[in-house]
Each structure stands twice: as C-alpha cells, then as structure tokens.
Amino acid sequence: MKTPDSSYPHIVIVGAGFGGLRAARALANAPVRVTLIDRRNYHLFQPLLYQVASAGLSPEDIAYPLRSIFRHQHNLNFVMAEVQQIDLENSRVLTTRGGAIPYDYLILAAGSVTNTFGMPNLNRYAFGLKDLDDALAIRSHVLNQFELATQTADPAQRQAMLTFVVVGGGPTGVECAGALAELIRLVLRKDYPDLDLRQARVVLLEATDRLVSNLPPDLGQAAQRALAQKGVEVWLKAQVQDYDGQRVYLNDGRILPAQTLIWAAGVQAAELAQTLPLALGSQKRVHVLPTLQAPGYPHVFIIGDAAYLEDEHGQPLPMMAPVAMQQGEHAAHNILHALRGEPLQPFRYRNLGSMATIGRNQAVATLFGLHLTGFIAWVIWLFVHLMQLVGFRNRLVVFINWAWEYFRFERAARLIYPMPQVHSAPSTTITPPDEKEPAAVIATIYNPN
Amino acid sequence: MKTPDSSYPHIVIVGAGFGGLRAARALANAPVRVTLIDRRNYHLFQPLLYQVASAGLSPEDIAYPLRSIFRHQHNLNFVMAEVQQIDLENSRVLTTRGGAIPYDYLILAAGSVTNTFGMPNLNRYAFGLKDLDDALAIRSHVLNQFELATQTADPAQRQAMLTFVVVGGGPTGVECAGALAELIRLVLRKDYPDLDLRQARVVLLEATDRLVSNLPPDLGQAAQRALAQKGVEVWLKAQVQDYDGQRVYLNDGRILPAQTLIWAAGVQAAELAQTLPLALGSQKRVHVLPTLQAPGYPHVFIIGDAAYLEDEHGQPLPMMAPVAMQQGEHAAHNILHALRGEPLQPFRYRNLGSMATIGRNQAVATLFGLHLTGFIAWVIWLFVHLMQLVGFRNRLVVFINWAWEYFRFERAARLIYPMPQVHSAPSTTITPPDEKEPAAVIATIYNPN
Structure with missing residues (x-):
C-alpha cells in the first residue's frame, strides 16, 4: 500500500x-x-516518435505505462x-x-x-508530430497513398500521391524526412514492384537558409549532404504560405502538388x-x-x-x-x-550536446564540444536513445526491431491502422x-x- | 516486376x-x-487477438503486411x-x-x-472482438475503468467499473476471460495498490450448460476448473437479454451491474x-x-x-x-x-484437433484424438500458435513478450490508446x-x- x-x-x-x-x-x-x-496513462519517448510514423516501431515500443514507472515510489499518486x-x-x-x-x-x-501560426488550412490538412495518434495517422496515411497510387492511371495524380512534404528543418523534420526516404527506397520499393518509385519524392522545406540551426553550421551542411544521399530534396528559404490538401503554396509563388504535408516547423x-x-x-x-x-x-x-x-x-x-x-x-x-x-x-x-539522425548509418551530433557526423554519430545516437528508453523489455524489443530493419532493409510496423471505434x-x-x-x-x- | x-x-x-x-x-x-x-493491408492472426485486448501484445505482433507476404508471388496482385x-x-x-x-x-x-442477434443495445454498448480496432478499444476501455475506479468514492459505482463481463463460452470467450483475470490478478494488482482488487470481477456468461462445446465435455469441465482457479466466475445457463452500458439483464431476471461487456457469443x-x-x-x-x-x-x-x-x-x-x-x-x-x-x-x-488456452500454464486441447489439459496442453498451444505466426520477426518479438510476461508477471502493452485523428x-x-x-x-x- x-x-x-x-x-x-x-x-x-x-x-x-x-x-x-x-x-x-x-x-x-x-x-x-x-x-x-x-x-495519458503512459510516458512517451518523443525523440523516437518519427519512427512510429515511418513504420519502424510500434506505439508500445516507445510508450511506457506511468503506473509501472512509479510502482515503487510510495509517496506518489497518479491521476489520469x-x-x-x-x-x-x-x-x-x-x-x-x-x-x-x-x-x-x-x-x-x-x-x-x-504551432501552425494561425493558418487554418494547415490545422485541417497537415499532420503534426507530437503524440502517438499523430504518428499513427501519418503512418496510415503515407501507406494509404501508395495503395491509392497503384489504383490510378493519371500520372500527375500519382505524382501528388507520392510526394511527401516535410516542413521544418529542425531535428524532428530532418529525422522524419530521412526516415520516410528510407522507408520508400529500401522497403516500399519491394512492396510495390509495379509502381515507378523514382516518382516518389520526399521534400524537406525549411524557411531559413540552414538545417538543424540548434547545431553548428558545419553539421547543418553535413545533415543536408546526408539527406541528399538518401534521396531527400532539401529546399532552403522555402516558406509555406498555404496548403489545401493537394498543393503546397510557397511565399515565392512556387506550387508543389502533394497529398501529404507533415508540419514540424513550429511548436x-x-x-x-x-x-x-x-x-x-x-x-x-x-x-x-x-x-x-x-x-x-x-x-x-x-x-x-x-x-x-x-x-x-x-x-x-x-x-x-x-x-x-x-x-x-x-x-x-x-x-x-x-x-x-x-x-x-x-x-x-x-x-551536454545535441544530435539528429538521418536514417541508416547517418547522424550529426555535438558531444562535449566535439562535432561528429556519419556512422560514428549514428552509433552514439543509437546508444544514447536505447539507454534512455524506459524499461528493459522496451529496449530489447526496440533493439530487435532496429537490427531486423538494419539487416533486412525491412520495416516491422507497416500496418494501416484501423480507426478504433468510439465506444459510446x-x-x-x-x-x-x-x-x-x-x-x-x-x-x-x-x-x- | x-x-x-x-x-x-x-x-x-x-x-x-x-x-x-x-x-x-x-x-x-x-x-x-x-x-x-x-x-486492410495486413493479414490478422485472429487467434491471438484477445491478447491485444488484454494488453499482452501489440497490433504489430499479430498483423503482417500482405505485400510482404506475397512479395515473391509474381502472379499475384494485391488491391486494398x-x-x-x-x-x-x-x-x-x-x-x-x-x-x-x-x-x-x-x-x-x-x-x-x-452477431448480436438483433439486440440494438448490444451493438451500441458491447465490445466485439473480431478486428484490431475492437481489441484496442477493449484494452483502452478496460484500463480506463481502473483509472476511473481510483477516482470515485461510491463503492457500488466502483464495483460496476471493476466488473468485466464476457459473454460466450466458446474458445474466444474462454481465452478472453482467462486473460483478463490474469491481467487483473497478476499485473494491475501491482499498478493500483490503493484499489481493493478483490472487488474486481471477471464473469463469463454462457447460455448453454457447458463451455467450449466444440471440444469433448471433459475438456469443457477442465476449462471451467482452470477458469475458476484464475478467479473467473463462470455462470452457465445465463442468457443475456439486454445491456444498457451499466447493467446486464439476464433472461432469468438476474441483473449484473457492469460497465464492460465483451460479446463473444456469436458470429x-x-x-x-x-x-x-x-x-x-x-x-x-x-x-x-x-x-x-x-x-x-x-x-x-x-x-x-x-x-x-x-x-x-x-x-x-x-x-x-x-x-x-x-x-x-x-x-x-x-x-x-x-x-x-x-x-x-x-x-x-x-x-486435426482444437484447443483453447486459459492464460498462464493452462489450456485444453484435442490432438489426434487425445484429450490434453493443463501445462502440457498450454505448451502445445504456445508452440502451434508461434509456428503459425507469419514472419520471423513477429515470432521472435511475440516470444519475447510472452517470456517477459511469464517470468515477470508483466504486460508489455498496457497503453490506453489515443484515438487517431481522422485526417480530412x-x-x-x-x-x-x-x-x-x-x-x-x-x-x-x-x-x-
């Protein structure tokens, strides 16, 4: 008691x-x-939320029941x-x-x-990435676009279905864009042999002239090179004015047809x-x-x-x-x-430092004043995040999922989630x-x- | 191609x-x-659905993307x-x-x-157990009842919150009732030290005079004994007439106050x-x-x-x-x-035989004409189901979850799921x-x- x-x-x-x-x-x-x-009845390990969105992990891998965490803290009461x-x-x-x-x-x-800066259309059509429901909604929507793309004969429409826009060049946007690009090039390529996946685009829009501005400029450039290698198009100085669910309108007049927009540009x-x-x-x-x-x-x-x-x-x-x-x-x-x-x-x-990962093998980090890039930064990123995950079982299962992905170029969690019925x-x-x-x-x- | x-x-x-x-x-x-x-874009391993409902497994553990399953079958096209x-x-x-x-x-x-046999209130207030969304809805609802029970001072209300009724004594009902009873006695007991969990009841209602009628009568009796040991109240010849979300009305006039009813009595x-x-x-x-x-x-x-x-x-x-x-x-x-x-x-x-499991260590099975009960039936049940799960990774992760539960009396997936936003x-x-x-x-x- x-x-x-x-x-x-x-x-x-x-x-x-x-x-x-x-x-x-x-x-x-x-x-x-x-x-x-x-x-909520769980603590969410938000740094890995983008991996739920990109079908690498289950919600259960990155969320841990609060009553378990505090089971042995006898002076604490939890109220949901x-x-x-x-x-x-x-x-x-x-x-x-x-x-x-x-x-x-x-x-x-x-x-x-x-924070969508008062743009009502963004609230309506864009996906945020702050909680589990956001991540599951992105995952289901992205996979659904590929299913729809197999069912249309209009190339322009297919192009819009296969264009995934991520807005915001901070760590969340960079990680999310990198993970989506890998999901497409390494995994979905095998799932959709009849789709020409050279059509599939991941576009990262950043309003300023650099990525991950919380890190030193040389690491922002390294992140940009790594993203380009993964097939992400990075557009700097690209400011979103509006989005109608079909087209992204930029301040400079450019229009980008895309049926998916993930908003990681502000909180x-x-x-x-x-x-x-x-x-x-x-x-x-x-x-x-x-x-x-x-x-x-x-x-x-x-x-x-x-x-x-x-x-x-x-x-x-x-x-x-x-x-x-x-x-x-x-x-x-x-x-x-x-x-x-x-x-x-x-x-x-x-x-003590900051870091951002750009998918398989690639990350950028500052740690005790050192600037790290590439594989070594990625291994450190992996280690730091795995150690911080609450609970032994979560760590082990997440590690297996990662190892499975790494060696098989697979994604474990490629499910289009059904909407849970609202129980009345x-x-x-x-x-x-x-x-x-x-x-x-x-x-x-x-x-x- | x-x-x-x-x-x-x-x-x-x-x-x-x-x-x-x-x-x-x-x-x-x-x-x-x-x-x-x-x-759906996945094949669902329905025999383990009750384990998602009782917080033992994640949806990803028992569902496998169809495009992965058929990746190498070149004469097949999938249409979602x-x-x-x-x-x-x-x-x-x-x-x-x-x-x-x-x-x-x-x-x-x-x-x-x-099949709720035309009872509209059951459609409205009862949970089915046929798809992932059903299972996630049950899980969230059951855990939510415990949170609510900590927040009420009315003993009668708390009793209704902590009474979980499963209707239908077939394999699904038996497995679901057994798993819920174990979730409560082995896991939630530790999560809610301030709740008197002797109040928590799992009641299995069956309209006929025996359980698992697809198996021989001696196995039905064995299942009933095993359920009783786990703390499940088995009510035979108990036919549900109505349910208003608060009270279960039986044909013989009995009324059972319960805020949860899982309908496994008919398809x-x-x-x-x-x-x-x-x-x-x-x-x-x-x-x-x-x-x-x-x-x-x-x-x-x-x-x-x-x-x-x-x-x-x-x-x-x-x-x-x-x-x-x-x-x-x-x-x-x-x-x-x-x-x-x-x-x-x-x-x-x-x-070739049939089987039903009643939680930890207990199952009943017929196999090549043999009648099996207890631990040996449970080990066979575990082996048969693990071998049938599609995909190596699923098997391994499910095995880890089971082993974790078994040795730690834990449940890995005790999350109250957020409702995914409907993307407009x-x-x-x-x-x-x-x-x-x-x-x-x-x-x-x-x-x-």
Missing part, C-alpha cells in the same frame, strides 16, 4: 513528459506527497485526467474528471503543442500555460524567474517547453528534452530547499472521495466521449 | 484471412493471374479496397475505390462478423456473403456444393466462415481457421482441376487505368472518410 503521511506537503506535478517525470523521481525519497497528473485550468489564487488544479486538486507546491510541465507552449495570467515570451512560453518560479507565485514552478528563460548569453533555452529534464530536477530540489527554509538556486543549463458508454457521474484525501478528487461529470 | 501473362485466366480472391491467404498461396506456381482484395457487391451475372466484383474488377473465377473468403457470415442471391444456412452462411462451388455459379467458390457445408454426420463445419485454410487450398485446387478439364473433388475436412484530406477522383490491365481498376470516386 502507498500510504504517504498525510501531514506532508502536497506537491502536484502536471504533465508526465521528460520534465514532469524527472521532477517526480527527484522527489522520491523526500518527506512530501506527490500527485502526478497526465491525460485532463487539466482544464490552474487556479493560481486558490492553489488548486481543476481537472475534467478528477475534480479540483489542491496543492502546496505546483510543478507545471505541460509541454508544447504544434508553442501548451494552452494550459498560455492562458495563465502571466507574461509570455516567444512561442507563448511563460516567463519564469531564474529559480523557475512563476513571478508573483512562489509556490508555482514552470519548467520545460512551457517555460521561457534565457541563458547567460540572452538566448532563450531551447524546447528540448535535456532542458526539461534538468529543469524538472531543479524545480524539485528548489521545492525541497523551500521546505527546509533554505534559499532557492537559480537554474543553469548544462549543454453512457456518461457516468463520479461520486467524490473526501476532499482531505491525498489525491483529493472532487465531484465531476465524466463523459468518456 | 510482376508480369503475369495476360492471357492467363484471372482468379479474384476476396478476403485475406486464413482461407483467402491459403487459396492465394496454393495458386503461386499455376498459370493463372491472381488478384487478392482486402480492405472494400468490396461492395459481387455481380454474379456479369462475373465482376464491385469495390469502393478500386472500381469493378472482372473475374474468370472467384474465391469468396469474406469471413464473419459479430454470422459477412454481409457481402449474406446479400448474395443464394440460399443461406445457419448463421447466414451461404450453402455451397461439396466442391465448394456456389449453386448455379460454377466459377464462384465460397469458403471459410462465409460458407455453409455439412460434414459426413450432417453437422455444419465449424467457423474456425483450420476449416477455412483447408477449404482455401481445396478451392484453389478445384479451380486448377477445372482449368485442366478434370473433374472437381468434394471437400472433406480433416479434423479532400476527396480525390481516381482516373482509371486501361480495363485490360491485370488488376483492372475502373473509375471511382475515392473518399478517404
């Missing part, structure tokens, strides 16, 4: 991404009660619920189905969502953070103090993609997993400092437990749809 | 289940052109499309997106669908077979001649769950994979006989290729929704 002392202070963590997870773990042996809230609002004045979190949850300290790790802080009565920085991230506290609310810490903080050169900290993880740990430690009456510490980001169970009214309970959950209407 | 001689006769196979798959393979080296049509109608008079198959496909010979292997032939202008037998299966031909249409063969044929004792052949597989091969051979001007052969079912690409008009093409595909409007 999990029986944390109910006199202990109650720390609520919203979001079980990299930041929230690390914060929760950092509080494992402290004299506190922790409630972790997420709308969507957070609707943070009530800063009354120190409580309002959820859709868990009711109102009061906190003594809050760590808001709500993450980020796809912004989750709405939950945006709507707080606090000043926002770029990408609608909430300005936080160097201690990661919300200005005016010393009991509220905001971390990761949802938080805006600058480094010592005045640059905003990037929206990346390592920043979120370090901040999660830092926020947890600062709360423990506060509880002990000690002064809080300002956050400093330790940049009638709505249920949940009767609340006593509000004094550790994970106090107050009356609410639960509607499973 | 796949270039079958276009003067060869054209055999169309509808459905890539066990029967259709076996028929297609039996035609591999014959002087014919084969078109295989399925609405839904068949709307069989036009027997004009010898053609009408599909939703592939247009009209003419045939010289047809093998209809359309399979079966869940009937797929609508495509039912709607043919032909006489139907029980479960709306189409009466076929002993040669498996449709009466009056000697070029049309109907096999598997869609076909009604009696054995030498006047008993209808069961709706099971082994029957479908043997009939698939038989139909293919009869077509080759017909093409060579030889007499067609009547079908005779070779019953605009509808596309497909321009048809020449009708003379091997897999002739005629103009149609494709609407991806």
